[in-house]
Amino acid sequence: xxxxxxxxxxxxxxxxxxxxxxxxxxxxxxxxxxxxxxxxxxxxxxxxxxxxxxxxxxxxxxxxxxxxxxxxxxxxxxxxxxxxxxxxxxxxxxxxxxxxxxxxxxxxxxxxxxxxxxxxxxxxxxxxxxxxxxxxxxxxxxxxxxxxxxxxxxxxxxxxxxxxxxxxxxxxxxxxxxxxxxxxxxxxxxxxxxxxxxxxxxxxxxxxxxxxxxxxxxxxxxxxxxxxxxxxxxxxxxxxxxxxxxxxxxxxxxxxxxxxxxxxxxxxxxxxxxxxxxxxxxxxxxxxxxxxxxxxxxxxxxxxxxxxxxxxxxxxxxxxxxxxxxxxxxxxxxxxxxxxxxxxxxxxxxxxxxxxxxxxxxxxxxxxxxxxxxxxxxxxxxxxxxxxxxxxxxxxxxxxxxxxxxxxxxxxxxxxxxxxxxxxxxxxxxxxxxxxxxxxxxxxxxxxxxxxxxxxxxxxxxxxxxxxxxxxxxxxxxxxxxxxxxxxxxxxxxxxxxxxxxxxxxxxxxxx
Numbered sequence: 001x002x003x004x005x006x007x008x009x010x011x012x013x014x015x016x017x018x019x020x021x022x023x024x025x026x027x028x029x030x031x032x033x034x035x036x037x038x039x040x041x042x043x044x045x046x047x048x049x050x051x052x053x054x055x056x057x058x059x060x061x062x063x064x065x066x067x068x069x070x071x072x073x074x075x076x077x078x079x080x081x082x083x084x085x086x087x088x089x090x091x092x093x094x095x096x097x098x099x100x101x102x103x104x105x106x107x108x109x110x111x112x113x114x115x116x117x118x119x120x121x122x123x124x125x126x127x128x129x130x131x132x133x134x135x136x137x138x139x140x141x142x143x144x145x146x147x148x149x150x151x152x153x154x155x156x157x158x159x160x161x162x163x164x165x166x167x168x169x170x171x172x173x174x175x176x177x178x179x180x181x182x183x184x185x186x187x188x189x190x191x192x193x194x195x196x197x198x199x200x201x202x203x204x205x206x207x208x209x210x211x212x213x214x215x216x217x218x219x220x221x222x223x224x225x226x227x228x229x230x231x232x233x234x235x236x237x238x239x240x241x242x243x244x245x246x247x248x249x250x251x252x253x254x255x256x257x258x259x260x261x262x263x264x265x266x267x268x269x270x271x272x273x274x275x276x277x278x279x280x281x282x283x284x285x286x287x288x289x290x291x292x293x294x295x296x297x298x299x300x301x302x303x304x305x306x307x308x309x310x311x312x313x314x315x316x317x318x319x320x321x322x323x324x325x326x327x328x329x330x331x332x333x334x335x336x337x338x339x340x341x342x343x344x345x346x347x348x349x350x351x352x353x354x355x356x357x358x359x360x361x362x363x364x365x366x367x368x369x370x371x372x373x374x375x376x377x378x379x380x381x382x383x384x385x386x387x388x389x390x391x392x393x394x395x396x397x398x399x400x401x402x403x404x405x406x407x408x409x410x411x412x413x414x415x416x417x418x419x420x421x422x423x424x425x426x427x428x429x430x431x432x433x434x435x436x437x438x439x440x441x442x443x444x445x446x447x448x449x450x451x452x453x454x455x456x457x458x459x460x461x462x463x464x465x466x467x468x469x470x471x472x473x474x475x476x477x478x479x480x481x482x483x484x485x486x487x488x489x490x491x492x493x494x495x496x497x498x499x500x501x502x503x504x505x506x507x508x509x510x511x512x
Contacts, residue, residue, distance in 0.1 A: 044069040044080060051260035053207055054087060055251040057269040062087035062098075063260035064252055068162070070108075078113060079106050081162045090267040102186045104160040110167060110183075112137070112160030117186040126355070128189055139189050146355045146406075150487050152184075152191060159183035164194060165239055172237035173198040173216060185222055188492045194220045196231070204232045204241060207255045213240055225495035228300075246300075246502055248274060277440065277447040277504050283511065286442045286476035287468055293510035294325045294478065299503035306499050308439075308479045312463060314338040324509075327475040332379045335460045346456050349486030350433035356485045357421055359428035361406040368429035378432050382455050382464060383471045385426045389419055390469030419466040420451045421485070427455050435484040437463065438493060440506075442476035447506055449497065454482055478506070 052064040062085070069080040082103045089096040104115040114131040130139040137154040140147055159167075163183035173179065178197045185192040199215040213232035220227050232241040244250040248271070283289070295318070296303045304317035307325055314326040328337040353360040359368075372384040394413045403411075405425035408418045420436045427434035433456035441450040452465040452473065461482075463473045480500065483493035 044071045047079070051255050051257045052252040053255045053260050054085070055253070056087070056089070056248045057274065058249065059267060059269055060262070060264060061089070061267065062264060063255075065260070077108055079108060079162070079166075080104070081106065081160075083161070088264040088267060090270055091272040092270060095267070100187070102161055104162060104186065106160040106162055106166070109170075110159040110163045111156060112158065112163075112184055115160060115184065115186050117189075128186070130184070130189065137184065141189070141355055146353065146358055148355045148487060150189075152189075157182075158191070161186045164196070168196075168233060168237035168239065170237070172235060173214060173233065175200045175214065188222055188495070190222045190492050192220055192222045194218060198233075206240060207253050207259055211240065218242075223492050223495055225498060227498050246498060248502065272448070275449060275501055277506050279442075279445055279447065279506050279508055281508055282445050283442050283476060283508065287470055287474040289474040289476060289511060290329050291510070291512040292327050292475040292508065294327070295322065295507040295509055296325050296478070297322045297505040297507075298500065301499040301503070306480060306496055308481055309338070309341070310344065310479065310482075311335065311337040311341045311461060313479050314340060325478060327478065329472065329474045330460070330462060331472050332457045332460065332462060335462075344461055345459075346433040347484070349484040350435055350456065351428050351431070352486065353425075353428065354484075354486050356404050357425045357428065357434075358404060358406040359425040361409065361425070363409040364405055364422075364425045365429045367409060368426045371426065372430065378430075378455075379457050379462075381430050382427060382432060382457060382462070385423055385430070386453075386464045386466050386471065387469045389423050389426070389466035393419055393422070393466070416451045416465075416467050420453050423453050423464065423466045424485075427453075432456065435461075435482050436493075437477075437479050437482045438497065439477060439479040439481075441465075441478075447478065447504075449501075450477070452477060475512075 046067060047070045048068040050066045053060060054062045054064060064083065064085045067082045069082070071078050071080055080103065082101070084099065084101045086097070086099045089098060101118045102115065105113040107113065112132055114129070116127060116129040119126050126141065128139065128141045130137050132154055135154055137152040138149070139151065140149050142148070159181065160183060164181050167181060173196060175198050178195065181194045181196070183192055183194070195218070197217045199217065201212050201214050203210045203212050204215070213234055216231040216233055218229045218231055220229070227244065227246060229242055229244040231239055233239050240254040242252045296307065298306065298321055302317070302320050303323040303325070304315050307313070307315050307323065309315045312328050312330055316324045318324060326338070330337045358364060368385070371388045372381040375381055375384070392412055395415065403414055403418050403421070405421045408414055408422040409425070424434040424436060435454050437452050437454050439450060440447040441452075452463060452467070454461040454463050463477065465473050465477070481493060481496050485493065
């Protein structure tokens with residue numbers, strides 16, 4: 001079956017989440033962009049340029065290049081910050097090259113004026129751009145010719161992506177001090193709150209030799225998700241090292257250009273193997289099960305908060321790190337499921353096209369009309385669409401990280417993410433509300449990260465999985481979150497996965 005692979009992170013790192021979550025289990029993917037183009041004026045002065053080497057799981061995986069230009073205009077000086085992060089990942093035998101470029105215009109004191117964030121996912125580039133207008137940040141996200149607009153309430157004291165490093169340089173932290181920053185995270189187009197608490201100076205290893213630096217504990221919150229990291233900063237406030245243990249021990253260390261640009265030739269760690277969650281007993285015919293009770297444990301998070309409680313899944317806390325999760329298989333003629341589930345209605349975003357699920361695309365709309373014929377039964381239509389996607393999609397090697405539905409409708413290649421966005425688009429084109437679900441699925445005595453669908457049939461959200469095409473699913477899917485991928489920040493749907501990766505244990509208790 002097709003499980004998935006990760007495809008955005010704290011501060012500048014959230015862009016990695018859809019990439020890595022797309023690389024985690026669904027199969028091989030790739031993501032790349034062209035080199036960034038300068039958007040600044042010709043008389044811009046290069047004020048600072050830095051290079052960092054990035055390590056994942058202790059292995060060299062890529063680099064970060066940051067350039068800060070000062071420009072002078074009629075309204076005074078502004079800073080243009082350009083940052084490119086390039087990483088090479090591996091899943092199985094597949095090498096995945098990723099690149100994200102962010103450019104922001106900010107005042108010298110850190111106020112955001114405008115930004116762009118460029119990413120290619122599949123063969124279709126995705127660009128997010130935003131501008132502060134009055135008390136709003138107006139954002140536009142585009143892909144495959146479709147643009148989605150949204151806005152965030154904005155205040156003058158809120159910063160841009162460069163807010164934290166700029167503030168530390170202008171006013172360095174001292175041991176014992178705590179400071180809180182609020183700024184735009186350009187990877188998710190969401191407001192981030194980052195709390196920094198300085199410990200004390202200590203020796204830490206850099207690329208060549210150790211150096212005495214101030215250790216700073218960081219906690220970044222975006223939407224309902226939080227990720228912890230550690231910074232090492234010199235007495236002038238310059239960040240020399242950052243480490244995120246929960247994200248495959250992501251570590252960025254200040255280096256020379258020559259060190260940072262060394263080609264990544266070999267990667268021994270496999271994201272798929274590192275992220276798989278083994279269980280101690282097999283599940284015969286897992287997708288024909290009616291009900292399964294699991295005990296799930298998270299080392300540093302509360303599973304009762306992280307895992308979804310809905311019609312198909314009941315979550316009961318045992319302690320702050322452990323919960324019993326009961327998963328129910330439901331169909332339109334059997335919708336009992338979780339007896340404590342609250343009714344879920346649909347929203348306009350579950351039926352409308354967006355820049356990832358282009359249900360109004362000509363090819364998508366034509367396919368949707370032809371696949372299910374004239375049947376007026378939404379469940380039979382849903383089953384026909386699920387079967388068609390399964391039968392007509394080809395498992396891809398390394399050409400796409402998270403392609404849009406319009407792209408998939410034409411090349412018909414992809415893993416579980418592509419199956420899910422295409423099925424959602426086809427369903428919406430037939431007037432059936434549809435969304436994606438993100439979580440894990442059982443496969444050969446392991447749980448792998450996965451994406452599937454939920455379609456609203458007669459007022460109930462019914463799961464379907466086009467990688468299986470069984471007319472629904474059993475109880476072998478563990479759901480973390482669902483999303484209609486609407487709005488200017490669909491990547492935020494992946495954030496809860498950061499609280500699960502590398503710290504999840506699953507025990508199978510009962511099978512029916």
